[in-house]
Amino acid sequence: MTKLLAILSIVLLQGCAGLTGLIPSFWDDNQSHRIVSVRLDIERLDCKAQQKPQVERIRDDLAWFRLYSESKGGRQADVILLTKPMSETVEDWYKRVAAEGHKDNAIYCELKKRVLTEQSTRAAKAVLGRF
Amino acid sequence: MSLQTLYEIAGRDDQPWAATRAAMVIAITEQYQGGGLDRSEYLEMMQDLVRMDALDAEASDIELKTMLVTAVYAVAKVV
Numbered sequence: 001m002t003k004l005l006a007i008l009s010i011v012l013l014q015g016c017a018g019l020t021g022l023i024p025s026f027w028d029d030n031q032s033h034r035i036v037s038v039r040l041d042i043e044r045l046d047c048k049a050q051q052k053p054q055v056e057r058i059r060d061d062l063a064w065f066r067l068y069s070e071s072k073g074g075r076q077a078d079v080i081l082l083t084k085p086m087s088e089t090v091e092d093w094y095k096r097v098a099a100e101g102h103k104d105n106a107i108y109c110e111l112k113k114r115v116l117t118e119q120s121t122r123a124a125k126a127v128l129g130r131f
Numbered sequence: 132m133s134l135q136t137l138y139e140i141a142g143r144d145d146q147p148w149a150a151t152r153a154a155m156v157i158a159i160t161e162q163y164q165g166g167g168l169d170r171s172e173y174l175e176m177m178q179d180l181v182r183m184d185a186l187d188a189e190a191s192d193i194e195l196k197t198m199l200v201t202a203v204y205a206v207a208k209v210v
Binding site: 023024025078079081082084085086088089092105107108111112114115118119122123125126127129130131 | 151155158159162167168172175176178179180182183185186187189190192193194196197200201204
């Protein structure tokens with residue numbers, strides 16, 4: 001039985017190395033807190049109110065997450081990659097609302113909110129589910 | 132893929148993630164066709180859906196690696 005478990009461990013470790021060749025990042029209180037802040041920012045989005053300050057808040061929280069993870073260093077590449085698509089989604093939105101003469105579109109905002117809700121829910125589950 | 136196919140996928144209970152994604156494509160397309168979104172907004176929203184796939188793949192990778200680490204840790208404790 002012990003031999004079987006040892007073999008299983010080796011198989012699992014080799015499989016892990018084959019998947020990415022990297023050890024995963026582990027639980028981090030600050031990352032966990034910040035990713036939930038992102039979810040909260042998105043949940044509180046009010047598309048009838050001015051969009052720019054609300055988008056800035058999400059953008060800042062995502063930037064904080066990225067900078068913290070980069071500063072922390074080794075083995076954080078997975079969570080940085082995880083939040084990159086969300087940052088791109090927010091950045092596109094920010095460019096619009098920051099443009100001169102921009103007029104807020106509530107329909108666009110509602111759809112963006114829907115996409116970001118999906119993205120942030122998935123990202124938070126992965127970040128908070130780590131060992 | 133026609134909107135009809137997307138409606139069918141959106142109504143499926145066995146693949147909730149696909150149903151959610153299809154519902155989003157429908158909502159975005161209907162708003163574009165109805166004039167609620169301009170072309171650049173529509174294309175950007177579609178790009179966001181592609182980005183969602185990239186995020187999904189990354190999240191699944193982290194979850195799988197976490198499962199493996201947990202399993203190896205459990206096995207190591209037993210051995």
